[in-house]
Amino acid sequence: MHVICSVRDLICAPVLFICAAVGERQFFLPKIKELVIFCLLGLLGTFGNQLLYIIGVDLSGANSASIFQNAIPVWGALISMILCIEKFKIKQWYPYVKLVGIAAAAGGAVEMILTKPKVAATPVNTTNSDGNSSKNVLPLSLETLGYLSLVGNTFLMVSPVLRSKGD
Numbered sequence: 001m002h003v004i005c006s007v008r009d010l011i012c013a014p015v016l017f018i019c020a021a022v023g024e025r026q027f028f029l030p031k032i033k034e035l036v037i038f039c040l041l042g043l044l045g046t047f048g049n050q051l052l053y054i055i056g057v058d059l060s061g062a063n064s065a066s067i068f069q070n071a072i073p074v075w076g077a078l079i080s081m082i083l084c085i086e087k088f089k090i091k092q093w094y095p096y097v098k099l100v101g102i103a104a105a106a107g108g109a110v111e112m113i114l115t116k117p118k119v120a121a122t123p124v125n126t127t128n129s130d131g132n133s134s135k136n137v138l139p140l141s142l143e144t145l146g147y148l149s150l151v152g153n154t155f156l157m158v159s160p161v162l163r164s165k166g167d
Contacts, residue, residue, distance in 0.1 A: 004054075009047050045160050052153040059146025067109050068150040074105040076158040085162055 021027055030038065057065045077098060080086035088095045 006047075009050075041160070044156055049153055049156040052149045052156065056146045056150035056153055059142045060150060061146075064147065065150055067112055068147075068154055071105060071109050072154050072157050074102050074109075075154050076161055078102050078106075079155075079158060080162055083162070 053065065056068070077086065081088055081095075081098070
């Protein structure tokens with residue numbers, strides 16, 4: 001699955017480059033500094049975002065991934081308040097409504113993850129080098145790694161929006 005993410009981005013890059021050159025009717029070569037920033041943003045914002053999402057879906061499941069995807073605006077609002085991009089005026093009432101909404105959405109997502117029915121891991125039959133069959137249980141830490149990947153995905157989704165809002 002991770003190969004699909006890489007191949008898709010490697011195929012899309014030249015196609016989008018050609019489309020941009022045809023649409024602009026000129027060939028534009030950016031400066032080295034701009035190219036480095038552009039590549040870094042593409043690596044983190046596009047490739048890293050999708051890679052973390054694919055890993056998260058693979059390890060924690062589609063239900064958990066859908067919970068995290070719906071929480072992206074909530075995390076964006078929270079991070080923008082923490083970084084003072086979103087102004088928080090103490091004497092007015094509406095910032096407190098935002099905080100209550102953030103707490104309710106985050107609490108609901110956490111509650112759904114923590115109280116979901118635990119599905120017993122299916123034992124996987126493996127054959128040892130001596131020919132004996134043994135049963136290994138899938139480790140639960142992979143699910144936690146999937147959750148962490150989805151959290152990373154949400155932050156990479158929010159970061160370009162926050163960067164553009166700060167200007």
